[in-house]
Amino acid sequence: MIAVEDEVKIVSGLKIDIIIAYVQRYKFGHEIDFVPPITGIHLAAITPKKHLVRVFHQQLESLDFNSNADIIAISFFSGFAEMAYKLAGIFRAKGKMVVAGGPHVTFCQEEALIHFDSIVTGEAENVWPQLLDDVIDGKPERIYNGTPCDMLSLPTPRYDLLPSAFFIKKVIQATRGCPFLCSFCTVPSLNPGFRFRPLEHVIRDASYDNFRFWWQKKVVWFWDDNLTISRPYIKVLLKKMIPLKKWWLTQASMDIANDPELLELMKESGCIGVFLGIESFGKESLRDAHKGQNKAENYRNAINEIHKMGIAVMAGFIAGFDHDSYEDISSMAEKLMEIGVDVPFLSIMTPFNGTPIYSKLSSEGRIISDRGWNYYNGYNVAFKPAKLSEKDLLLAHRMLWKKAFSFKYSFKRIFRSAITLRPGAFLLSFFMNSFYCYKKLRKNHPADACNL
Ligand code: SF4
Structure with a gap:
């Protein structure tokens, strides 16, 4: 049964899957890791509470290709760009809106725009909530230029969304x-x-x-x-x-x-x-x-x-x-x-x-x-x-x-x-x-x- 609180979220907010893309860097995989990147759980934390968020670290867990999310948000650096583009193609073929952010997107905007519906350049804090509001209103921009945030009110990262394989x-x-x-x-x-x-x-x-x-x-x-x-x-x-x-x-x-x-x-x-x-x-x-x-x-x-x-x-x-x-x-x-x-x-x-x-x-x-x-x-x-x-x-x-x-x-x-x-x-x-x-x-x- 859906809790009343979740029902309200589903009506007024979006379902968002955040994916931290990964490509194996060792021949036989990378079954555990010591420390997770902060990006995904931080982005989840700055997502306004009316939305439902899940975070997937591709390095350590399977992705949900049958997700019912409204938005797939992918973060990656250059070494994982080919994987991120491949994932974007798969999810877009399923009719999902796919957005991306991170250093690669910031410095290779034209290329990224071929693969994603919207991109966030620079820091996400000042533009991520706006992007989500624009999606709800049905008029998302192609590029959201993030500016350096003042860091005065950042929330605690969503540690509860991490897989157990991080030591x-x-x-x-x-x-x-x-x-x-x-x-x-x-x-x-x-x-x-x-x-x-x-x-x-x-x-x-x-x-x-x-x-x-x-x-x-x-x-x-x-x-x-x-x-x-x-x-x-x-x-x-x-x-x-x-x-x-x-x-x-x-x-x-x-x-x-x-x-x-x-x-x-x-x-x-x-x-x-x-x-x-x-x-x-x-x-x-x-x-x-x-x-x-x-x-x-x-x-x-x-x-x-x-x-x-x-x-x-x-x-x-x-x-x-x-x-x-x-x-x-x-x-x-x-x-x-x-x-x-x-x-x-x-x-x-x-x-x-x-x-x-x-x-x-x-x-x-x-x-x-x-x-x-x-x-x-x-x-x-x-x-x-x-x-x-x-x-x-x-x-x-x-x-x-x-x-x-x-x-x-x-x-x-x-x-x-x-x-x-x-x-x-x-x-x-x-x-x-x-x-x-x-x-x-x-x-x-x-x-x-x-x-x-
Ligand atoms: S610029 Fe600063 S953060 Fe980057 S490698 Fe040099 S010392 Fe480290």
């Missing part, structure tokens, strides 16, 4: 934006400026505990571009986090290592891991990345300072800068061990639309035009490298990946974490290294786009 469920956001201008990053053009939410709202979300398992209640993953940029803001936030007794993780810049007061507060408030965009060991490559703030000679000391607080260091590395040779790339496996990285994330340079690297490679005629969007997933080559052939860049990355997640190196990192890190940070290192090493042992390395 960590509580992703929250305190800030948006980053003052740096890394050549490969869409954040500066997508999330301009640096904005933050009221502290009491962040604490409200961090305190949300309606989960099944203790670790889902315990762990908070900040889905921020660069959480620690405003030191006065982050320091007050962390003081307010201390009584919650949570374990938390985030992305940050390496300069946090030079701020003992911040590191101490991070420790006291329960930080178990930070993701640092180290990117490269090469001076010229760091210059290419517009990442002058990173100095290879300081990596070891910076990681040491963070380890002194018992916090795990996750670090991103990119293969394929113009100065990278095969040896530079494959030798990163040893170097990242030497500097003490606990969990490495290894990707290939990807020229996303909206980034300086895209403009440069495009103007030099180096974007490989017949490579589809499946090549834009961080594990494949979509441009002509300067010093290597495309094939050698791919091979160098695969060699790096295999060495870095070999049993020997994975075990070493776990062992080192056991003796240097606090319990939550050790568990993080243990699970993530075991996860990637298991993939390596199953020969489940990143998939080549042509084999997907």
Whole structure:
């Protein structure tokens, strides 16, 4: 029987299915994941209450192709664009209105408009309710240009709509934006400026505990571009986090290592891991990345300072800068061990639309035009490298990946974490290294786009 409240919603509101599109990035699938993207559950939360919303993460659950939804809303980044277009075609053939948003749609509007009835560019908060009202009135626009929202009244994400296969469920956001201008990053053009939410709202979300398992209640993953940029803001936030007794993780810049007061507060408030965009060991490559703030000679000391607080260091590395040779790339496996990285994330340079690297490679005629969007997933080559052939860049990355997640190196990192890190940070290192090493042992390395 339909509850009276639902009956009212059905009469006055819409049924909306939000889909987070996905294409396998490992040969044998991706049966569990640690942390969900915040996009779908945030969009569900900012949807006015009169509408009925469901959220599907294609990575982990089946989609409902017989859905009775009025609107199918698809969010994706470039690497999953081909899948998103395919889904749009299927749902439109069934007579559904299909809308889309996300970074790819923002930077490839003409292409997206071929596949979707309406698109939302930029941030959705200021235009999503209007789009839904226009659909009810029968006159939706083709393009809704979202503007940066003030972040003053964002609701708690709809964690209740997440599938159980996400290990960590509580992703929250305190800030948006980053003052740096890394050549490969869409954040500066997508999330301009640096904005933050009221502290009491962040604490409200961090305190949300309606989960099944203790670790889902315990762990908070900040889905921020660069959480620690405003030191006065982050320091007050962390003081307010201390009584919650949570374990938390985030992305940050390496300069946090030079701020003992911040590191101490991070420790006291329960930080178990930070993701640092180290990117490269090469001076010229760091210059290419517009990442002058990173100095290879300081990596070891910076990681040491963070380890002194018992916090795990996750670090991103990119293969394929113009100065990278095969040896530079494959030798990163040893170097990242030497500097003490606990969990490495290894990707290939990807020229996303909206980034300086895209403009440069495009103007030099180096974007490989017949490579589809499946090549834009961080594990494949979509441009002509300067010093290597495309094939050698791919091979160098695969060699790096295999060495870095070999049993020997994975075990070493776990062992080192056991003796240097606090319990939550050790568990993080243990699970993530075991996860990637298991993939390596199953020969489940990143998939080549042509084999997907
Ligand atoms: S520091 Fe991180 S978020 Fe900021 S521009 Fe660079 S890659 Fe993007």
